[in-house]
Amino acid sequence: MPSFTYKALRVHEISENQVERSITSCTLDDLPPGEVLVRVHYSSLNYKDALSATGNRGVTRHYPHTPGIDAAGVVEESSDARYQRGDEVIVTSYDLGMNTPGGFGQYIRVPADWVVPRPQGLSLYESMILGTAGFTAALALHKMEQNGQHPDQGPVLVTGATGGVGSSAVALLAKAGYQPIASTGKQDLHAYLEALGATEIISREAVDEPLRKPMLSSRWAGAIDSVGGSTLGTAIRACAPNGNVATCGLVGSPNLSVTVFPFIIRGVNLLGVESAECPMPLRLQIWQKLATTWRIDHLSQIAHLCSLDHLNGYIDLMLQGKTRGRIVVDLR
Template identity: 55%
Template sequence: MTFQALQTREVDGGFQTDLVERDLSELGSEGVLVRVQWSSLNFKDALSATGNKGVTRNFPHTPGIDAVGVVEEAGDGPFSKGDAVICTGYDLGMNTDGGYAEYIRVPAEWLVPLPEGLSPRDAMVLGTAGLTAALCVESLLDTGVNPEQGPVLVTGATGGVGSISVAILAKLGFQVAAVSGKQDAVDWLKQLGASEVISRDAFLENAGKPMLKEQWAGAIDCVGGDALTTALKSVKYGGSVACCGLAGSPELNMTVFPFILRGVNLLGVDSVELPVEIKQQMWQLLADEWIPGGMSQLEAAEITLEDVNEWVAKILKGGVRGRVVVRLP
């Protein structure tokens, strides 16, 4: 049996991604076979699809770190044929062939049931970005951050994690200050629930100072680098900053002053190797109490496998606002 898949391979010293026909036997026989209905486009997918060896070491390879679909072969695990499941993170789309294909085969331990009330399509509007956003919000709540303490800052607010973070925080009653370098996104961010939108240049204006005025009860940083250090320097006493991104930089160049003079907490957030039980809890929240208002507002585009290369180029240039969902044949 054959199926369609995107495949990135090395060609003449570079990398090329094409739609190909593969045989199901190439996926092996171990684990759970899932017929993929929807995937999504993430920055990590764009890196994999352009040959970034920090994400994917071995080629040819099928990108796609997100997938939702239906179990076709269950194996010995807890699932049955016909079950609707979500797969995000672990090695999917990195060195295990990912969601840009009609089928994936993965360990049962990587799968969570699709929560009741959440459509497969909406699950991929959220995807890894939504899961990461939920984990960031949960980490702030766990350290005691609440709406009465003041506004919460979100950097990289037009990206997938940032935009969903804005929407979830607003739904939970927080005032949200969104940082963005896209002037044309101000109205969109306010529609998602931001009470204030700060330009990236204005936010980073005093990034070189060791300490800044206390402004935020907490923060979610999706960028890293100067954005993260500026957030840490401007969070109120005892506040927390959830860190989940490095698109700006992986470097953390700052003093320890915010930690030892204001008791600020830096919270690392990982959604890749997280225990599947916690992923299931987060997905249940996203399907229920935390489902962002205006899901359609979060969506940048619905595309097919044939469109992925075009959108990979856009996301690498910072030209995507919100989430891109990928419809499988």
């Protein structure tokens, strides 16, 4: 391909523990080898991107770096027979945006094994409204249902409900026939959560009870938690018998302190949710569900579209817990 430049949001290390972000001109030579070159149309901002963009070594080891764990676009070149020039594809997770230049650049080059054909029923834009956050919410619900969760058992708690995973989880649960209880720290966004399908809205503090009692009275039949810490502990201790609590995040804390009683007295199940290395057959199954039976009505309600030039400001807001729903990045 002839040489040309494209735009990317690059994170540069300016001193130890200090990084700076800028929109930089890159060339295809800046991309690693890989079978599939994709012209990125949309990306989205995930919590992991905000960590990478602020120099978190647990996510990104080497800088300069282009974050963006999500990308959706059109195949420009492929040396793998499964993909042809012009195919619309989604790439999320694996190492994208962590130590491989990610979706905050107008081009990515990745192994063909990371690529998912855009499922019919979702546009490239819609696939990035969901992105890793929506995929993770769906994976959580899938695992809960595999483990017996059913709408008749009662309402399901969603913590961090106005966030990316949270908003997707509330909308998805409502779509799948559940009654979502949304827990949020944002009092001004109750109408937003109701519009997504929340049947009850509670404060963050209501799901943050100190560990005085090993179990609390049952308040939900299951939970999708992206907060961790004492919030996850409360979600487990107040879960009804045989319910499933899916843990996928740590915006509050990575720690968990509970006794074994909810597990051995009530049969509560704690399910780990890991989207990054989700095996391809399950990955395809989840995307297919998101495009059909679990296609969220009014997906655009959870989206805020921004350009690459305006992305920078949202990164810090996300780390302060101040964003709402999904920030989708337009790279066309």
